Amino acid sequence: MQALMYEGPKVMQIREVGLPAAGEDDIVIRVAYSGICGSELSGYLGKNTLRKPPMIFGHEFSGTIAAIGGRAEAGGRWRIGQRVTANPLVTCGHCEPCLSGRQQLCLSRQLLSAALPGSNAEYVKLPAAFVYALPDEVTLRQAAMTEPAACAIRAAELAAPKPADTVLILGMGPIGLLALQAVQQYGVREIIVVDMNEDRLGIARALGAKHLICPSAVDTLEEVKRLTGGAGVNAAIDAVGAGLTRKQAVLACKGGGRTVFTGLHEEESVLPVNIAIRSEVSMTGAFAYSSLNFQTALKWIAEGRMGLSEGVVEAPLHEGGYWFEKLLNQPGHVSKVLLVPGGTS
Structure with a gap:
């Protein structure tokens, strides 16, 4: 598959990488939209200690299910082609912060685009426990805003x-x-x-x-x-x-x-x-969000309370390097850039 790879300060290149394979508890998502986050801009400049090359950035995303692990499939909640978004902050679920509803402070948290390969690619993998089915009224484009909306909440x-x-x-x-x-x-x-x-x-x-x-x-x-x-x-x-x-x-x-x-x-x-x-x-x-904040973000987006529409740009994944530079130097009227694997939709 194609992925936008961060290879060093101010160096982004499209590379061919292996398809992620679903483990027993995992879901592989075909990415529809992947947003560029402000924290990744500092990472692109080499100023973020969490992001070390080579790395696939991207953690604000939506898409459709492409593969389901055995145990995840046995639960009956998921199907191939289902429209989803996901909480990219993978946490353990059993430490004190997780049990007290402060999952963002998990002692072993792992974030897509930092500790784990991110969504600036055709496919991305993460545990099924962090995947959310989309309400019918939420578009894939709107759903890609769930993660930043949760941060704001x-x-x-x-x-x-x-x-x-x-x-x-x-x-x-x-x-x-x-x-x-x-x-x-x-x-x-x-x-x-x-x-x-x-x-x-x-x-x-x-x-x-x-x-x-x-x-x-x-x-x-x-x-x-x-x-x-x-x-x-x-x-x-x-x-x-x-x-x-x-x-x-x-x-x-x-x-x-x-x-x-x-x-x-x-x-x-x-x-x-x-x-x-x-x-x-x-x-x-205020670091990231709890699981409840993420659920609230998706709910408020569905209810029309939150979201971005004006100034949102869709760009093909291979133009990602250009948009990182533009957001740093001349953002103009742009409020959010959504990268689209395979081209614009």
């Missing part, structure tokens, strides 16, 4: 917004745009969003953002203070992962505010910890 869950809160979201990439929608499910309407890209700010406005900030036009923190009457926000979500945006998230919060870091762009950052202490601003990381 976890970030919003940790931000714990109340309907009357003001929430700041830094970064209107796919996770930021989906976090905007996730926060709205809590009844929040006062949402401030920040991005350097005017096109992405326009998408955020269409999705319901109340206030837009472009740092090239105004100072982000001064504008947040102006919009909140000097008080600051109740919660801030950093979906960028840069030192500057992490610092801004903390400084934008009012006393007792909550900061959630979900962007992974930079490994380390200097933070205003003394200010956080004096203002009792909480800081927490």
Whole structure:
């Protein structure tokens, strides 16, 4: 089969690799769509310690079942050709985090596109326990957004917004745009969003953002203070992962505010910890999602509560290297790139 192989910093090539074979508990999925994730952009640059070449990236995907292992088939839930998506965070199911519903903190977790071969290929394999059948109303294209939607749901869950809160979201990439929608499910309407890209700010406005900030036009923190009457926000979500945006998230919060870091762009950052202490601003990381978050994401997509449509690009798998470069340098109006094995559909 063909796969888009990461072979070193800024090197992506189409290669012929062996077809994955289903073990007794596995399902092999013929990939319909495979999204490019922001965490993979840093991996492409050689800045992500989890992603070492050679590696097949891709963990946001949908497709149809191509092969079923013996024990998985015996359960009677699955059939060849069935439309599915999958939770790419493979966990053990029996450690303390798994048993307490925090599967993303599993002591032996393995992520497709890092520890396991990913979905930027014609076929991908993973245990049947992590595969989800699609509701009839969910298209394969929509289903490919389930994984990033689950990440956004976890970030919003940790931000714990109340309907009357003001929430700041830094970064209107796919996770930021989906976090905007996730926060709205809590009844929040006062949402401030920040991005350097005017096109992405326009998408955020269409999705319901109340206030837009472009740092090239105004100072982000001064504008947040102006919009909140000097008080600051109740919660801030950093979906960028840069030192500057992490610092801004903390400084934008009012006393007792909550900061959630979900962007992974930079490994380390200097933070205003003394200010956080004096203002009792909480800081927490949001890594991936629980199994319940993933199920909620698929449910909310089916109900039309979450998803991306504007700015979504479908591109053939062999153009993957080009789109990694474009997303890093000139994303323009693009909100998400979905790679399509075999060409566009």
